[in-house]
Amino acid sequence: MTASPSASGAPLSPHELKGVPVTVAGLGVSGVPAAKALHTLGAQVTVVNSTADERRQAEAAELEALGIAVRLGEDAVTRLPEQTRLVVTAPGWRPDSPLFAAAAEAGAPVWGDVELAWRLRGPNAAPWLAVTGTNGKTTATRMLAEILTAAGLSTAAVGNIGVSLLDVVLGQEHHDVLAVELSSYQLHWAPSIRPHSAAVLNLAPDHLDWHGSMAAYAADKGRVYHGNQVACVYNAADPETERLVREADVEEGCRAIGFTLGAPAPSQFGVVDGILVDRAFVADRQREAQELAETGDVRPGAPHNIANALAAAALARAYGVAPAAVRAGLRAFRPDAHRIAEVAVVDGVTWVDDSKATNTHAAEASLAAYEPIVWLAGGLAKGATFDELAAKAAPRLRAAVLFGADRALIAEALARHAPQVPVVELERTDTGAMSAAVATARDLAREGDTVLLAPACASMDMFANYNQRGDLFAEAVRALAAAAGQGQQPDDPHDH
Template structure:
């Protein structure tokens, strides 16, 4: 008997549905738990085998899930499956997913499942994607929405799984949803109230199979948008994705820009955030939503410092989404003032002998590193790690006039070194190779020797961290600790 999955929601009985869940990360665990709770017969599969995974497996087995973990667990496709819910980390080329497609079995991501389970009178979604800035934007957006007095939550790729928020007995007024290209690839039904693609640059190309596929998956966030498709005026590809999207009738294209906004945009007039999109007289006037200094106070904790351009751009995008939801101008200003960024995102790591140290370990691709470098006039750049197939010519060309020196670490540091040799041969470059040991103590020593008073030593690696560190946070923590050690010795 064929089961009509489209008719199933959170109030339905899923008894008789046989569901497979691929991957037991945060989203996979949430999917397996939820589907079992709804009454489905669930098989959870993961080739990994460590203490954390075994603990999750034990919990799911207690609930009645058939859990299969360890090497070889995904070699054989489970029979009788009605739907396959995949982890964002599983590429479309993964044999089990290819097998599901060949069998005509629907493949959903956890976000697609969450959308289908929203229930009656659900909270609208304000959705954010882009190569860089997603987490900062959704957290700014959450802060703005809460300043309006709304019960809002930042969810998705930012930490709390969307599915967990949707199934929470607490009723939210609105959700600020961060979506990766992985999550969007497996999403078909989402209809956000408003959505944005912040920017686009090559990333995760190995997963998607090419830049065109990566771009197309990012563009899925605009499909079926209800009120506003927000795009980056300075990134024409994002506007093209809006033009190509099939949206709900009446949905508007809203631009954000670091320049003076035209009608239908949010931008800057001097240092004022100006709205010419969501006011009645937008053809001839603008509404003031705050100022750059409001963002700077929140982003850096220091009113004397101006926020980096990409941080301002994130704030403009968050403001546009909030205004699409009907938030007042006052709440935009108050929300930006109260926003506190996560660690490792242009975070102040201290000052020694007039040299400022900044931890932007979250800059895990060249586009993010380039944006970070633009925020400082004279920089000793700490870069390198796992490049994920990326190249560094563009970032070096854009930043070479700002570089006092470069300190390189990690498995693919030669790629950055070669780009520097091609485009900035006069910039001093030091490669730090400490073998299996943590390189940061030596990195900070070398960076300090290259820097002069007034310079910034910037950890913005442009690469992933897993060759030398557990994750980008561990890399940033190590950098901050090394700076503290140098300060104590000074």
């Protein structure tokens, strides 16, 4: 192949990449697998990355040992390597990066690794059931995979969940269907994908510095619906997700399927008397509802997690999965760490780790699941404002313990909307601040309260990531429980 790959979305045979100069933008969890896959297919691969820290140097050495060229440093990402006919980018690279302007000038298309995986799918490839949204993507995707597995189907949870789609598409293992988590970044760089069915769980402002506007962010999320064959699953409580369905160009016969925490209308999934029901994939949608599971089958049973379960069930049912498999899959699901995970109960106070709540939308959902609450929050706001969150949370709050670089923004919002709520701000910004936060929360909480770590902020001002933040919280709580000599902990640390 001497010309650049087609921009029309046409499938790409692996042999077409042989000898083609391809530039991979970025190392890390996306770039390294992409570079290796392209090299295996015979492409002439050059990887460029702006940072040259110890970790990236180690990754570069690994690739260079395979015969892959690597260029590190700021200069490497401003100039397109000569003769490049295709750029494959890690999803986080901004659209306005100079490298992509150079690619446009050279007539070289820019794809994400998801787009490349889609193009390289064989004629009998597994269909994709895709999940996106501001929050809940990983949970809903893993729930979906458990349901598909319970139905006896060979599947995998892949994509933004940490498993490379390229590795799965080019691997030897056969799958009947894939549960695919997709971020807004990945969707931006994947214009050709056409899932069997897809869900947008919710939409709230996030990553606006990258996308440029809420409209652009929503448009990238909405790409997941384009070309859907059977079902576009939307959140009936979030009109923006339904708008994206209306604007999508889908296959003839594809249906809009809503999910709601209330009683469902025809063509919706919902909840009736504690039962998850399907009024979409039944013979008579006007008069029938198929029981799928009980709310008690969903763990944790917070409202937003019930919504995740409904979306996963809708995608599975769109693929033809039987109701019994939905129940079995939801019962088998265990949430990842740091997602509304109960750590311990000490002196009648429940301690919950939702360190994954890194934005206001996620924190709002978490706060809605408990009361009364001693709220642990703070970190990097990423441009967010907290007035709406504070106003909604106010009736549920016993107190708040705030930490991190932007804690004052939350304190000011609470002062405006919840002046009756005691607020303690911690000035220390080392990782030991979490132990101090736990000790302060212990003094504020009463029997029957929940101490909830739902920071509503990113973690990188004080911690390596949200995992470390949650781990330190859990460590401090377990030390508290051990000192009390009566900490009651769940059988499974991921259970709630």
